[in-house]
Structures are given as C-alpha cells and as structure tokens.
Amino acid sequence: MQAQNSHALRLTLIAGALAFSLSACQTTSPTTGSGNVSYGDAKAVETVTTDLGSTDIQMISEKMTQSLIQEPLIQDLIRKRQLLMASPVKNKTSEYFDTRLITDTILAQLQKNGVRYTIEGEDMQNQVDELRRQNQSGLYDKSKSVKMGKMQGAKYRLDGAVSSIIKKTADQKDVYYKINLRLIEIETGVVEWTDEKEIRKTARR
C-alpha cells in the first residue's frame, strides 16, 4: 500500500515538473511572431504624411453620414423604403486613393439606420453573372432560381468629388482638401442635398 502511494506521488511530481517545464517555454501573451509587427488603433489620428489618410476618410464619412441622416428626405426615404445608390466619387486630387472607401462607409452607416441601397458599377458585373448563371446555364431548378427582370432601380444617387490645393515652400507643405457630396434625384436630376467637408494638413520639412 505504501509502495503504491509513493509510486503515485512520484508520478504526480513527474507530471508537475513536465507541466512546469512546458509552461516555461510559453508566455501568457496570445501572440506569435518576432515582435516587429504590432497592431495599432484603427481609429487613431494618423499624421504620417499630408496625403489623404485613414483619419481623413473616417472624418469625411462620419460628417457626411451625420449630415445625411438628419436630412428629412433621407428620413422619408427610410420610411418609404425607397432606394439609394452611390456613384463613384471623383478623385480630382493628384494622389491615388480609392474613393469607394468613402462611399462604402457612408452607405454602411446609412444602412445601419435603415437606408436600403442598390449596387452599381463594379458590383454590377457579378450580379449580372449570377442572374445569367441561374437563368441561362440550364444548371438550376427553375422553381428554385431567381427571375430575370426583377432588379429595382434607385430613386436617389449620391455623387461627389474630392479636390485638393497644394502649396509648398522650402520648409513647409500645406494641403487643403475639399470634399463635396450631393444627393441627386435620378429621375429629375435635381440636387436635393449637398454638403462639404474641408480638411487642412500642414507639414514642416
């Protein structure tokens, strides 16, 4: 009996030592890698260069969403379940950036408040491909595939442009961005809402 107890004690000690040695190899931080890469705050104010950056895109989208959501026409659009769409915002600056970053965020934030919107441009090809696949490929059960000719058109369209003025001296660079967004009734072409956001960024060299 005593021999059995001492055997069990020995096994427990060995298991304990093994567990300790294994845990000594690990840290409590759930990370992997060399430590040269780290995650930052996506909402932080980014001032790396004067180029249009994440903070600018976020501020523009936020301002436009806030402005749109308090517009009676948009509140009416939500109540009547009418449709909105966003045309590509024109980039008139000398920099390259994807203006869909702005419109996609605005549409996502508006949709959280009940706005319905339709796809356009880049997304349209995938939509048409899928409609054709279901209707013309002969692969699908007719009773369980979607019908052609049922797509809905938007009543209003968001459109706009981003422009910039750049001034440089030997030791300073000043960039002024102006973003103009408009809500247009598609049938009539009437601009029902407009708002602007200005941003000034200055860098010393």
Add this chain to the structure above:
Amino acid sequence: MSRRFLIPLGLAAAVFAVSVQAQTPPEAASQPAGPTIASKIEEQGQMRYLRVTDLRAVKRDNLLRIQAEITNTSNGNQQLYYRFKWLDRDGFSVWDDEPWKPLLVYGAQKQFINVVAPTFKATDFRLVLQSPDNSGNN
C-alpha cells in the same frame, strides 16, 4: 437643408433630453439636479488649458444633437482630440468606436463641437477628450 429644419428647430426644446450647464444657477438649486458636465465627459488625464464650459444635448427628429463649448484658457493654440461614445438608455454602446478627431483651439478662444448622433438608437453619450498637454501624458 437648413430651411427644412426651421420648423423642427422652432419646436426643438419641446422634444428633448438633456441640457447640462457648467454652473447650476442659484434659483435652480431647489429643482432636481440634471446631469453634470463631468458625468458626460471622459478626459484622458487632466486637461491643463482646455475646459468644457458648456454642454448641451437635445433630441430632434429622433436624433441626439450635442453642442460642446471648448474654452482654451492659455494664450497659445491648443490641440484637442475628441470622439463620442453613443449609448442607449441602459448604457450599452449602440455604435462602433468613432475615429478620434483633431481640433485646433486658438489661444484664449472658445470653439464649439457640434455633432449629431449617427444612429436613431442613441439616447445618451460620452464625450472623450484628449489633449497632448494633458497632465496624464507626463
């Protein structure tokens, strides 16, 4: 857009929610105390030169509108970073984290921050403030 709001603006105060002042007027002492500015502000550290001297909130068209007055007590320009947290009546967050926004407040000047809640669900808020000159940064 502003013309569309003339009537709602006229009816404004009727709808609403919170109005907070820096100092309670003496005659209001017997009335039930409203929320204080401090209860709506989250400062990251103690701001040395910037003060929230007025804070108003009103609900119009089901959207919470906030106006905060920031006063710069120094003679130099001060940089401020701010963002709002949007909450429902139970204190739950109803919107994603907002981006931090930079605001330059000129020396010895007051500046308004005017915002509208990004969602109809927001009934309460917190204004989070951070200034590079906050004591907490030292």
